[in-house]
Amino acid sequence: IIMPAFSQYTLMSNFIQSTTVHQDTAFISANVGDNLTLRCFYDSDAVKYYWYKQTLGQKLQLISNAYKFDKSVNFHDEFKDNPRFTLETNAGMNHLKISDVQPSDSATYYCARDYLFMFEFAEGTIVKPESFSCWDLLLCCCLMWTHTVWKWNQAGH
Numbered sequence: 001i002i003m004p005a006f007s008q009y010t011l012m013s014n015f016i017q018s019t020t021v022h023q024d025t026a027f028i029s030a031n032v033g034d035n036l037t038l039r040c041f042y043d044s045d046a047v048k049y050y051w052y053k054q055t056l057g058q059k060l061q062l063i064s065n066a067y068k069f070d071k072s073v074n075f076h077d078e079f080k081d082n083p084r085f086t087l088e089t090n091a092g093m094n095h096l097k098i099s100d101v102q103p104s105d106s107a108t109y110y111c112a113r114d115y116l117f118m119f120e121f122a123e124g125t126i127v128k129p130e131s132f133s134c135w136d137l138l139l140c141c142c143l144m145w146t147h148t149v150w151k152w153n154q155a156g157h
Contacts, residue, residue, distance in 0.1 A: 023122040040111030048114040
């Protein structure tokens with residue numbers, strides 16, 4: 001998605017898909033407490049790279065920006081000084097790492113680049129933290145069944 005850097009009010013219908021910045025995963029389901037990496041790849045001459053978070057029905061929220069040449073990284077607002085959020089930057093990549101995933105991390109995350117006063121946004125990755133996985137539920141049901149059968153047998157049935 002391309003958006004002029006100076007326009008804060010451009011409508012989403014005016015965006016076009018970027019061909020120079022790419023997120024390779026559209027959806028990630030993670031258990032609460034897991035660590036995950038949101039991967040962003042670029043093939044461009046851009047100087048500045050960004051990560052944004054958008055929760056359902058809310059505006060984009062700037063997480064971080066990184067400069068290509070001096071390798072400086074800035075985190076913003078609630079992400080500043082939050083050790084759960086880190087960046088892995090290298091030539092051709094700008095990956096956002098989230099450790100100890102929490103329910104509040106549920107959102108769509110976008111990486112973007114800035115080149116000649118134009119912002120290009122990648123496709124976005126939806127992150128859906130789960131408190132209980134299917135395997136946890138299956139294990140819980142098996143344990144409950146085993147406990148019930150044991151109690152039933154102990155009662156002399």
